Amino acid sequence: MTLALVIEQVLNGVQLGVMLFLMAAGLTLIFGVMGLINLAHGSLYMVGAFACASVAALTGSFWLGLVASLAAAAAAGALIEITVIRRLYQRDHLDQVLATFALILIFSEGTRWLFGSFPLYLDIPPLLQGAVGLPGGAQYPLYRLAIILAGALVAFGLYALISRTRLGMRIRAGESDREMIAALGVDIRTLYTLVFALGAALAGLAGAMVGALQSVQVGMGEPVLILAFVVIVIGGIGSIKGALIGALLVGSVDTLGRFLLPQLLALVVPPDQAGLIGGALASMLIYILMAIILAVKPRGLFPAQA
Amino acid sequence: MKTFLKAATLALTLGASSLAMAEPVKIGLITTLSGGGAGLGVDTRDGFMLAIKQSGNKDITVVTEDDAQKPELAVQIADKMIQSDKVDILTGIVWSNLLMAVVPGAVAQGKIYVSTNAAPAALAGEKCDPLYFNAAYQNDNLHEAMGEYASKVYKKTFIMAPNYPAGKDSLTGFKRYYKGELASEVYTKVGQTDYAAEIAQIRASGADAAFVFLPGGMGIAFMKQYAQSGVKIPVIGPGFSFSQDVLPAIGDAALGAKASGQWAKDLDNAANKKFVPAFQAEYGRLPSIYAVQAYDAAQLILSAASKASVKDVKAFTAELNKADIQSPRGKFKFNTNRHPIQDIYLTEVVKENGTLTNKIVETIFTDHGDAYAKDCKK
Numbered sequence: 001m002t003l004a005l006v007i008e009q010v011l012n013g014v015q016l017g018v019m020l021f022l023m024a025a026g027l028t029l030i031f032g033v034m035g036l037i038n039l040a041h042g043s044l045y046m047v048g049a050f051a052c053a054s055v056a057a058l059t060g061s062f063w064l065g066l067v068a069s070l071a072a073a074a075a076a077g078a079l080i081e082i083t084v085i086r087r088l089y090q091r092d093h094l095d096q097v098l099a100t101f102a103l104i105l106i107f108s109e110g111t112r113w114l115f116g117s118f119p120l121y122l123d124i125p126p127l128l129q130g131a132v133g134l135p136g137g138a139q140y141p142l143y144r145l146a147i148i149l150a151g152a153l154v155a156f157g158l159y160a161l162i163s164r165t166r167l168g169m170r171i172r173a174g175e176s177d178r179e180m181i182a183a184l185g186v187d188i189r190t191l192y193t194l195v196f197a198l199g200a201a202l203a204g205l206a207g208a209m210v211g212a213l214q215s216v217q218v219g220m221g222e223p224v225l226i227l228a229f230v231v232i233v234i235g236g237i238g239s240i241k242g243a244l245i246g247a248l249l250v251g252s253v254d255t256l257g258r259f260l261l262p263q264l265l266a267l268v269v270p271p272d273q274a275g276l277i278g279g280a281l282a283s284m285l286i287y288i289l290m291a292i293i294l295a296v297k298p299r300g301l302f303p304a305q306a
Numbered sequence: 307m308k309t310f311l312k313a314a315t316l317a318l319t320l321g322a323s324s325l326a327m328a329e330p331v332k333i334g335l336i337t338t339l340s341g342g343g344a345g346l347g348v349d350t351r352d353g354f355m356l357a358i359k360q361s362g363n364k365d366i367t368v369v370t371e372d373d374a375q376k377p378e379l380a381v382q383i384a385d386k387m388i389q390s391d392k393v394d395i396l397t398g399i400v401w402s403n404l405l406m407a408v409v410p411g412a413v414a415q416g417k418i419y420v421s422t423n424a425a426p427a428a429l430a431g432e433k434c435d436p437l438y439f440n441a442a443y444q445n446d447n448l449h450e451a452m453g454e455y456a457s458k459v460y461k462k463t464f465i466m467a468p469n470y471p472a473g474k475d476s477l478t479g480f481k482r483y484y485k486g487e488l489a490s491e492v493y494t495k496v497g498q499t500d501y502a503a504e505i506a507q508i509r510a511s512g513a514d515a516a517f518v519f520l521p522g523g524m525g526i527a528f529m530k531q532y533a534q535s536g537v538k539i540p541v542i543g544p545g546f547s548f549s550q551d552v553l554p555a556i557g558d559a560a561l562g563a564k565a566s567g568q569w570a571k572d573l574d575n576a577a578n579k580k581f582v583p584a585f586q587a588e589y590g591r592l593p594s595i596y597a598v599q600a601y602d603a604a605q606l607i608l609s610a611a612s613k614a615s616v617k618d619v620k621a622f623t624a625e626l627n628k629a630d631i632q633s634p635r636g637k638f639k640f641n642t643n644r645h646p647i648q649d650i651y652l653t654e655v656v657k658e659n660g661t662l663t664n665k666i667v668e669t670i671f672t673d674h675g676d677a678y679a680k681d682c683k684k
């Protein structure tokens with residue numbers, strides 16, 4: 001095992017973490033402010049990817065696609081907030097889960113109806129093609145570095161938005177006491193729509209950036225959604241800081257587990273068996289991590305105030 | 307979600323005059339039409355329906371349902387098709403784990419199953435069944451061919467597949483014919499979309515080739531990420547990794563990749579020259595290997611239906627076993643375990659008039675069967 005390999009795997013973990021953070025940030029924000037469990041968050045991720053892929057195919061520019069993904073996901077988010085989600089705030093979580101699960105099905109079938117069942121093509125922009133050399137002899141894809149950078153910028157932007165702006169103040173106020181903030185004359189309905197659209201835009205951005213790396217296809221959001229839920233449960237539901245730490249933790253544990261477990265097992269069992277068992281164990285690892293963290297801190301690492 | 311293809315009244319009014327042998331046959335087509343694996347299922351359905359349409363046979367009814375790539379759903383659909391739709395034959399499942407959930411129950415109830423793709427080792431050997439036919443291959447076959455090819459060209463290979471029955475069959479098949487050294491053997495999660503950790507391992511492995519079996523969306527994600535990683539080790543794989551359903555989404559990253567297949571669109575035979583343009587005219591895209599396999603499965607059923615009554619299962623399966631069809635693959639016959647004996651070719655991804663596709667480079671195996679046939683005594 002060389003230093004270059006270790007550096008590369010650590011970066012991979014961070015990159016996966018950053019991508020998860022973009023998903024988890026919106027999810028946790030929506031839960032924190034509105035107390036809503038939004039299963040359709042993965043669909044917004046898919047909407048972002050499809051918007052980016054189709055606009056990029058039409059105009060030839062990934063960057064226009066990226067803008068389109070933000071706009072499309074935010075618009076889709078605002079639309080479902082106004083038409084469906086708004087009716088769910090007063091209901092219990094089961095109703096929310098049922099309604100947003102229905103939204104997943106509607107989004108998936110709607111997307112299939114519009115774009116068909118075959119995956120769409122979305123390539124990395126020419127500017128970010130290829131790999132760059134890193135200290136220690138490692139090579140790393142430029143695009144993944146760009147994702148890490150974009151995620152860091154978003155994390156910083158969210159922090160500034162929430163702790164430094166008037167909108168952020170209202171979001172925090174809405175989190176701690178929604179009756180009081182409404183009584184103070186803040187238009188809570190618009191605030192909720194804004195927060196929902198913001199969360200949706202972040203998911204759309206994640207979908208577009210990841211779409212260029214993976215395949216843009218119907219149902220791409222759900223596996224990521226599950227990981228994002230693990231992240232916010234680990235980080236403490238409602239906490240942006242928790243989402244960031246949780247995402248980096250899940251990203252690193254998952255990546256390093258997939259890489260190290262089979263190698264460790266290979267010391268004791270034959271290599272083909274080590275690959276099989278190690279692979280199976282690695283896919284359980286983040287859930288084991290979640291169980292351990294919940295056993296020690298039942299409300300997650302950074303619980304938002306009740 | 308259901309497609310009923312029927313114009314039975316016509317056949318009834320024609321009465322006993324022309325189609326004296328014909329007995330109505332009801333086929334249940336269970337395949338993946340939603341989710342990440344939908345591209346494979348859509349090609350399966352379209353290939354199958356093309357053969358039915360071309361035959362003009364009005365006595366065949368096809369009931370299609372979507373299994374969403376979920377074993378439990380596939381089992382429910384199969385039960386419903388057998389009990390309430392009263393189908394005679396089941397077909398269409400793409401994935402081995404789904405097939406394993408459906409086939410043993412279906413054949414136990416006396417239904418014939420003709421597989422259009424999935425061919426797990428477990429049903430090819432000791433547990434083979436006289437009612438279970440496979441029109442595609444045995445799972446190991448294409449991987450065996452790549453093992454044979456890699457032995458000639460490479461010395462140290464990194465091998466990788468998803469952790470499910472066909473993934474294990476894949477690496478077993480590869481190792482059966484590969485004589486060189488293995489750099490590492492990696493199993494990934496089914497449906498995994500990020501391969502950064504595995505690509506880093508390939509880079510560090512010092513291998514001179516990477517054999518990768520990742521069907522559908524998994525392969526698209528892997529190839530795109532691999533192209534960006536700057537790793538120069540060539541990727542080889544079975545045909546599924548570079549088949550027509552995924553090539554447009556992978557893009558130029560796939561150019562030059564070597565794979566194995568029992569069919570390619572440039573294969574030189576009369577049936578293929580008829581099939582490819584017909585598929586293109588009907589659906590406006592090039593057929594994938596899944597479409598060919600399903601097309602042949604439908605041809606097999608049609609050929610048997612024209613000679614025997616499906617109610618007489620013994621006579622019908624005997625006719626199926628004769629494989630009296632013109633396959634776009636060229637030669638096609640059944641082995642003793644009712645899996646194909648066929649040629650397997652080395653293919654390369656090329657660009658033709660701006661479209662990515664596979665072309666045949668050489669023949670790897672001639673009249674290749676499988677390793678499990680000798681254990682099939684039924």
